[in-house]
Amino acid sequence: MDAGSRSSPQQHSRWLTRVADFMLAGTVAALVLPTLFVLTQVPPAQVLRGELIVHWLAPVPYLVAVFAIRQAFAAYARGGVLGEVMVRACRNAGGALAIGAGISAFGVPLLVRWFATPAHPMSRTVMVFDVAYVAIGVVGLALVLLGGLIRRVIDVQERVHALGHELEEFV
Numbered sequence: 001m002d003a004g005s006r007s008s009p010q011q012h013s014r015w016l017t018r019v020a021d022f023m024l025a026g027t028v029a030a031l032v033l034p035t036l037f038v039l040t041q042v043p044p045a046q047v048l049r050g051e052l053i054v055h056w057l058a059p060v061p062y063l064v065a066v067f068a069i070r071q072a073f074a075a076y077a078r079g080g081v082l083g084e085v086m087v088r089a090c091r092n093a094g095g096a097l098a099i100g101a102g103i104s105a106f107g108v109p110l111l112v113r114w115f116a117t118p119a120h121p122m123s124r125t126v127m128v129f130d131v132a133y134v135a136i137g138v139v140g141l142a143l144v145l146l147g148g149l150i151r152r153v154i155d156v157q158e159r160v161h162a163l164g165h166e167l168e169e170f171v
Contacts, residue, residue, distance in 0.1 A: 013077035020070035054111040061100030068092035083154045094143025101137030
């Protein structure tokens with residue numbers, strides 16, 4: 001394959017932006033369409049005090065994480081500086097993943113238990129816990145850390161560049 005037929009990283013980022021758009025649209029549709037169906041079948045008062053709203057809490061931070069990655073692809077495709085784009089993407093997506101994992105692992109099970117009627121199986125459960133959410137949360141925190149480390153590297157590179165100019169002026 002010759003150099004002319006290869007796609008540039010910016011072109012690849014534009015393609016990945018479209019993939020992320022498709023993922024966001026599909027996920028939102030997968031959440032909204034069944035919810036609209038439920039709302040047409042169940043009285044609104046029952047929905048508001050039920051588990052539906054509780055289960056809607058968990059996907060929101062995950063959607064924010066996908067949107068943050070989508071924004072990074074789009075920024076880089078527009079010619080953004082890779083380091084700055086990565087810092088923002090790692091911090092935003094990582095934080096959203098950590099929050100989403102916390103809500104999924106602890107918040108939703110506790111709230112479902114709280115909303116459960118005495119006849120509901122969850123009313124007798126002490127804790128429903130999925131270790132996979134802990135792994136997602138740790139990956140999210142690692143991304144936040146990575147974003148901070150990239151930020152430090154950028155700062156050091158800028159300082160080295162400035163010192164190089166000072167040294168050239170001195171010599």
